[in-house]
Amino acid sequence: MVVPKAKAWASAAPGPGALGILAFEAAASMSRLVALHRSLSEPEVARLRSDTMRSQGVAYLVSTDQSLLLRLACAELLSDLDRSAAAVARFGSRCGDDSPLVRDFALVYAALKTGSADLDRFGLRLTGSRVQKKFAKMERFVRATAKLSEEMEALDELEAAERKMAQRWARFSGPLPLLKPEASPVICSDSFRLELRSSRQRVRRFKAESLWCRSFEKAARLMALSACALFARICLVFGPFVPGLPPVFISDRTRVRFAPVHKLRLSYPWPSSQGKYSSSGPIERRHAAAEDVVRVSNSCPIFGGGREANAKAETDWRKVLEASPDTVGAAGLALRYANVVVAAERLLRAEAAGLEEDAAAEREEIYEMLPAAMRSTVRAKLRDWWKDRGPLDRRLAEGWKEAVERILAWLGPMxxxxxxxxxxxxxxRRRRFDTRPRALMIQTLHLSNREKTEAAIAEVLVGLSCACWYSELPRGPSSFRF
Known part of the structure; x- marks a missing residue:
């Protein structure tokens, strides 16, 4: 019973029309679709509404306008889906499938975004169980392909070692010299040959289980259906609050249809897995004034987009994500300031633990990361503090630490x-097959106000300076560098 199964993958080779080496690109595209699917799940959408959008850092540095935050989150998810759809279209263009869903997916997806696509003629049923099975299948393919990538890299290393030892042996002419076994462990080791054979068998097995031997048609159709389901999910979650998304409704409880923007009948394309819990389900738009607040159960208040937002629907979602000139992202400092804050957290922990050498190293690292303007700002604040610092005692140092901890409590997560x-x-290459939900831009410093962000970071560094100065009083303040 076991032998036929072994023979099935012992000669696993890509047949005509199989993905072959392009399996890794297909798996990376599938992983992005699965990550989007998880980001749009009930728990993640509830976390977005109740935690992310209500966090102190987002409210202070980005915006308190819930409608704007929803539009930014929706724009980023749609931009990610657009990139995945472009990859699906590339795979579909290489298929010999007669189905227009696969062959002309770029046109189908464009019609989908305008609400004019008729999914019925493709025979697609975007019901809950079918959608979940498709994403589960893609996740299995991604895991198997990721494992195949690891095994192929390990096999390459073993074969490279084998070739290297063979070249060393080939240098000798005439009779081979007698070498001790430990001098030639690769050639003389039976365990190495066994490991090499086992590695080749594992590669053949994962080729049979992964996308390596799957056809372009099967991979492209699976991704195309998933992309359609994800677009329906985005329209359902964000449609009531984000202009420019076509409404979605269910026909005969089996098929999902998209309607032009003048139709407002909304429904849920697949059933909730949490019963009555529906914080990310369909939300009917209230026919009230634009200033009214639409309250969603288990989530934060969602503000209406206003008359101007409703009058002009957003079509180019990439423009929505463009950072304004007064943001940290527009200045190209988001990652640098994030690293400064992370280093400040490490400095605070090292100082609390009494690790003076680690604290000194962190101070030097922070100093090197600071832009010239921030260095000047911190030095000016320190000079002002030294002019009227009052008596410096443990109570004052603890007060500075508590102030720094309060700021880092909301600045650190961002x-x-x-x-x-x-x-x-x-x-x-190690993270391209990651299927976990991904962070959104509104959670980061990219869209945060630059003036407020720099002021908060300066307060953190000044507080750390004063706290560290007190702990280094026996050596004098000259040992601290800011």
Whole structure:
């Protein structure tokens, strides 16, 4: 019973029309779709509304306008979906499938965004169980392809070691010299040959299980259906509050349809997994004044977009995400300031633990990361403090530490989210198959007000300076550098 299964993958090779080496690109595209699916799940949408949009850092540095924050979140999710849809269209253009959903997906997706796509003629059923099965299948393919990538890299290393030892042996002419076993561990080791054979078998097995041997048609159709389902989900979650999204409704409880913008009948494309919990489900728009507040259960207040926002629908979502000139992102300082805040957190922990050497190293690191303007600002604040500092005692130092901790309590999470956001969009080979929900731009320092952000960071550094100065009184204030 086991032998036929082994033979099935023992000669696993991509057949005609199979993805082959392009399986890794397809898996990366699928991982982005799965990550979007998880970002739009009930718990993540509830967290966006109740935690992210109501956090002190976002409210102080970005905006308190809930309608604006929803529009920014929606624009980023749609931009990510647009990039995934472009990848699906590239794969679909290489298919011989007669289905226009795969062959002409770029046109289908463009019609989908305008609300004019007729999914019925493609035979698509975007009901809950079908959608969940599709994403679960993609996640299995991504895991198997990621494992295949790891095994192929390990096999390359083993084969490179084998070639290297073979070249060393080939240098000898005539009779081979007698070498001790430990002098040639690769050639003489049976365990190495066994490991090499096992590695090749694992590569063949994961090729059969992953996207390597799957056809372009199967991968493209799976991703195309998932992209349509994700667009329906985005329209359903953000449609009542973000202008420019076509309304979605269910036909005969089986099929999802998109309607032009003048139709307002909304429904839910797949059932909620949490029963009555519907914070991210369909929300009917109230026919009231634009100034009214629409309150959603288990979420923060959602403000109407206003008459101007409703009059002009957003169509180019990338323009919505453009940072204004007064933001940290427009100055190109988001990641640098995030690293400064993270280093300040480490300095505070090192100071609390009494690790003077680590604290000194962190101070030097922060000093090197600060832009010239910020250095001048911090020095000016320190000079003003030294002019009228009063008696410096432990109580004052503890007060500075408490003030720094209060600021870092809301500034720190935004700094960590900034680092995570940057890493997720500059993924290296090890992170390209990550399917976890990704950070949103509104959680980061990218859209935060530059003046407020720099003022908060300056207060943190001044407070740390004074606290560290007190702890270094026996050595004098000259040992601290700011």
């Amino acid at each position: 700094a960590h989210d900034t680092v995570q956001w940057q890493e997720e969009r500059n993924m290296d």
